[in-house]
Amino acid sequence: MMSEEFIKRCPECGSTNLFVNKEKGEIICRNCGLVIEEQMIDPGQEWREFEDDTSSRRRAGAPMTYTQYDQGLGTDIGRKTDINKLTGKTRNKFFRLRKWQYRISTAIERNLKLALAELKRVASILKLPKSVEEEAARIYTLAVQRGLVRGRSMESVVAGALYAACRRHEVPRTLDELSEASNIEKKEVGRTYRFITRELNMKILPSNPADYIARFASALRLNPETQSHAIEILEEAQKKELTSGRGPTGIAAAALYVAALLHGEKRTQREVADVAGVTEVTIRNRYKELLEQLNLEEQIKKLKKRGRSKLKEIQQ
DNA sequence: AAGACGAAAGTGGTTGA
DNA sequence: TCAACAACTTTCGTCTT
Numbered sequence: 001m002m003s004e005e006f007i008k009r010c011p012e013c014g015s016t017n018l019f020v021n022k023e024k025g026e027i028i029c030r031n032c033g034l035v036i037e038e039q040m041i042d043p044g045q046e047w048r049e050f051e052d053d054t055s056s057r058r059r060a061g062a063p064m065t066y067t068q069y070d071q072g073l074g075t076d077i078g079r080k081t082d083i084n085k086l087t088g089k090t091r092n093k094f095f096r097l098r099k100w101q102y103r104i105s106t107a108i109e110r111n112l113k114l115a116l117a118e119l120k121r122v123a124s125i126l127k128l129p130k131s132v133e134e135e136a137a138r139i140y141t142l143a144v145q146r147g148l149v150r151g152r153s154m155e156s157v158v159a160g161a162l163y164a165a166c167r168r169h170e171v172p173r174t175l176d177e178l179s180e181a182s183n184i185e186k187k188e189v190g191r192t193y194r195f196i197t198r199e200l201n202m203k204i205l206p207s208n209p210a211d212y213i214a215r216f217a218s219a220l221r222l223n224p225e226t227q228s229h230a231i232e233i234l235e236e237a238q239k240k241e242l243t244s245g246r247g248p249t250g251i252a253a254a255a256l257y258v259a260a261l262l263h264g265e266k267r268t269q270r271e272v273a274d275v276a277g278v279t280e281v282t283i284r285n286r287y288k289e290l291l292e293q294l295n296l297e298e299q300i301k302k303l304k305k306r307g308r309s310k311l312k313e314i315q316q
Numbered sequence: 317a318a319g320a321c322g323a324a325a326g327t328g329g330t331t332g333a
Numbered sequence: 334t335c336a337a338c339a340a341c342t343t344t345c346g347t348c349t350t
Contacts, residue, residue, distance in 0.1 A: 187328070247340070268319065279342055284321065 108144055111154065115140055118182075119158045125181040126173055128166065136165035143196050152192055159184045160192030167204045172211040174249060176277045209243060210234050212252040212276070219275045220267055222260055230259035233290065240293045246286065250278045254286030262299060 116137055123133040139161040143149060149157050159182040166173045175193075179186040197204055210231050217227040233255045237243055243251050253276035260267050269280040276283075291297045 190329090245340075250341080269321095270319080280320080281322085281343085282341060285341090288321095 111144055111149065112141065115144070115154050115158055118155055119162065122158065122162055122178075122182045126162075126177060128162070128171065128173070129169075132162070132165045132169045132171055135168060136162040139164055139196065139200065139202070142200055146199065148196055148199050152195075153184075155182060156184045156188050156192045157196065158182065159189045160196050163189060163193045164197055164202060164204065167207055168202075170208065170211050172207060172215070172248075174277050207248050209248040209252040209255070212249055213256065216252060216256055216272075216275050220256065220260070220271060222256065222265055222267075223263060226256075226259045226263040226265055229263065230255040233258055233294065233296075236294050237290060242289055242293055247278065247282070249276045250282040250286050252276060253278055254283050254290055257283055257287055258290055258296060258300075261303065262296075 119133065119136055119140060123136065128136075136158075140158060143157055143161065159178050162182075163173070163175065163178050166178075175186050175190055178184075179189050182189070196202075213227060213230050213234070217230065222230075230252075234243075234251065237251065237255065253272050256276075257267065257269065257272045260272075269283050273280045273283050291300065
């Protein structure tokens, strides 16, 4: 039922050594590092339910979910159900009840309906797993209930909730990516994110640079060894407290850059910078710090010498 | 010629008075 | 509310490969 039954081989190198990360919704080839599928099919039950279907296939109630405005628990007064058989008082009462229910669907619920549609749209653009989407919907629902949307655009709160959900689930998406998918300015996304997490007392761990490594490495087509080396470098750096206060993407990018150099898969600073969404300058700064603190300088020098001597060999 | 390097000035956000 | 501040960016000139 899971995707690994459908994808057994890496389309890039043919390896069968695949790593399935269900939490992040990614399948990664251990051999070449290719991210094969970022959006896995939701394996959950497909619920079907028809109003007049007496031979219902239902096994239990619909699943409770935050991605529907009433959490999937609402009950509507039906339309077709034998209305014509009712007469007089009963029939009037029936209509009155329906009207009442319509009125009771307050602004909050209408807002939620719209917002959750938007949330779904953005989540699918970003290929976020269902668990994150659910979390974001939960956060948004809470935000609406506490009146935090007032004075802010619905879209920006949706974006903020999604970003918060990503952070919570350690499924890293940068503010830039969220901003692009939701058409909300980056600073606005950041601001609503900060606002709702503060108001809802959400505790969010500072994002870990290591979470970005897999995605960046795959975008740069680096070997898995290079990738794991980058993570080692990252851990070293964290021990030496090089990471606090710095943008996690910049650190991840620099670690990857160094690792790529050491593994002879050199990428230019430009390439790494583009993938990570930082500038070359930031990579250079982090890179410099890494070399100084982790005594990698000798290794790099050796590499350069070897490169030169090889060149001479070729020339001779 | 392309990439790497580094200095200097600018930007947006946080913090603390 | 304002100024100081840190991280990051932009820009640009210079050096290296």
